[in-house]
Amino acid sequence: MAPLSEDVDGSAAEQIADAVLALPGVVDLHSGLFGEVATYLPGRRVTGVAVGDEDGEVHIIVDLAYDLQEVAASVRDTAESITGLPFAVIVEDIEQVRRAG
Helix, strand or coil: CCCCCCCCCCHHHHHHHHHHHCCCCEEEECCCCCCCCEEEECCEEEECEEECCCCEEEEEEEECCCCHHHHHHHHHHHHHHHHCCCEEEEEEEEECCCCCC
16 A cells, blocks of 8 residues: 555545444454554544555454445445545454344
């Protein structure tokens, strides 16, 4: 992945994070094994989303009750629609979410 250029608006990473977290089956974003997956912005960082000049990555934790491929495809489509760039989606972990009832 190409590094983020200085002129890329960091709000795209924030928009991706917000949109992805709202998708069914996405439990959370994941920062990678060493916390390296993030978009760094002045005074903050967007964990789990890395946006470069030519492509991007989203690292997620998925609810076990959902189809992993469908969730990953939804995440990819969402990120690509926001930026117009190709995105890779990495399922870092799976969690069994307890439901009330």
